[in-house]
Amino acid sequence: MTRAFLTFLLMVAVATPVTAAERSAPITLVIHGGAGTITRAEMTPELEAEYRAALELSLRTGYERLKDGRSAVDAVEASIRVLENSPLFNAGKGAVFTHEGTNELDAAIMDGRTMMAGAVAGITIIRNPISAARAVLEKSPHVILIGRGAEVFATAQGLDIVDPSYFWTEKRWKQLQKALVDEKREGAIGRLPDPPDPKYGTVGAVALDRQGNLAAGTSTGGTTNKRFGRVGDAPIVGAGTYASNDSCAVSATGHGEFFIRYTVARDIAARMEFGGATVAEAADQVVMKKLVEAGGTGGVIALDRKGRFAMPFNTSGMYRGSIGPDGIPHVKIYADER
């Protein structure tokens, strides 16, 4: 055999699995609605049922997109919009309040096929921040837009604009009032102490579409009583959100500062890309070892191109769910649910 023919055979051998995967990948959607101190003792049956119903609706909504042959980016956006529209999660409608009593929202979305990404931070009038992030991805040469500029852009793109009062919910308002009282008592004004009872309500989704492409998205209201224009990890590519067909799609929830410093989403992907780890190994190494040692609480969802996924978290619970080619949604909340 000639050398050229050998090279040809090698190319076929390398190319074939990818082509096969692209024809009919095992469509998969994995979501989270935030990690934190979530225990059965603090939960009522009614509230738990509401959470499970919202997560299931999010899974079914994104799955419909994948089943119809639409892109992973489509599925991620659709699935996150459901969670943003629910008052249960700290994103969109249910966003927490800043120190000044406003709601400042962040979101990001990334397409693993093109490595294109879009993110918005500190926005106050866009009903669905994840859709604003997608508009940045598709309609802007930029990746990150912040504050008023992001709002001007989103408005020009025809996104659904709301009065800031849309984001007012009694539960979150009371959380801010409590945080303000606690802060005064602790004499920690101007700082944001680690919450004794952390609940990171950030929402996120990762998806694998029929064409074998990955996408990831994350949306959040940040931290109750946040100030100084603080931005967390959710809108930061490589921290709270990352997708690459070379490795995996990741969305994170947790103490954002740790996730930024440790480039959590990119770290998981890099361990697969350069270190040969599986998605489960990579996610575990970062969330259950590296972050635990550093004191960073939270969790991630991570999904590879074969539909294998991991949902590790180092808190007592994480609202989460998955749906695969069989279309059956699986929703979990506590750590002991396997």
Next chain:
Amino acid sequence: MTRAFLTFLLMVAVATPVTAAERSAPITLVIHGGAGTITRAEMTPELEAEYRAALELSLRTGYERLKDGRSAVDAVEASIRVLENSPLFNAGKGAVFTHEGTNELDAAIMDGRTMMAGAVAGITIIRNPISAARAVLEKSPHVILIGRGAEVFATAQGLDIVDPSYFWTEKRWKQLQKALVDEKREGAIGRLPDPPDPKYGTVGAVALDRQGNLAAGTSTGGTTNKRFGRVGDAPIVGAGTYASNDSCAVSATGHGEFFIRYTVARDIAARMEFGGATVAEAADQVVMKKLVEAGGTGGVIALDRKGRFAMPFNTSGMYRGSIGPDGIPHVKIYADER
């Protein structure tokens, strides 16, 4: 020999080089003043001398800190302040104008020893954004502060505040006017087309101190005619700025959107950490191959814990320089300077 003793020997063998390095690492500082279309044809001898003098002053200023046994973070901040105070570079005093005719500055700094980081974006009244980033690192529980909130924080920290007119320079104002005219002619209003003559004046520094610790910092005015609150890669940990004693310190300059999407700084570090690449190999793989294939122009400076460094760029020039244990500054501009 007992197993415990063998373990002990192994620990000594592993620990010794690190301890030795920590006692007297080969202090090194590497800086950049931006990559882009920088050719001898466009340069006057006077202007070139000004650039070389500013870069040399920056190197000597940071080196003094390292020689005195101060931290890599100290050296990075001091070195970048010199470049920020010069009107020659697109950072601090010489920042470019946004579409609206304002100057919005971004900066980040990261400590490779503690993995702590601080970043500011969209600030308009802080003379030295790199010092604001350092204040976030040291005095705030957050990593990223944006806009007015970041300014309130920096003011409370006693940083040097200036009237926004401090950042007005004739050269940058003319660049904006030209960009506005070009944009109208090209009918590309609302987009930011790839500049036909890109010059990314971002400045940055990476340092290795006597204790063997790494740090990285980056500061920028962004892109001429930028709008919608666009934020580039400079203030993004893992994109334009990254430092970890586990791998290397990186500061980037270039078409920021590509550097964010490809998590350039973290990618270089990950290839060393998980893939066994040297700092030169890792930086080359990302800047001269991955970014070139994607169409992302720019360059990086990268430095490891042994004082080995790389300064690859895929443009015709990059303002850059290095200074090692011998205290002799080396300044370069064009691609053919080795």
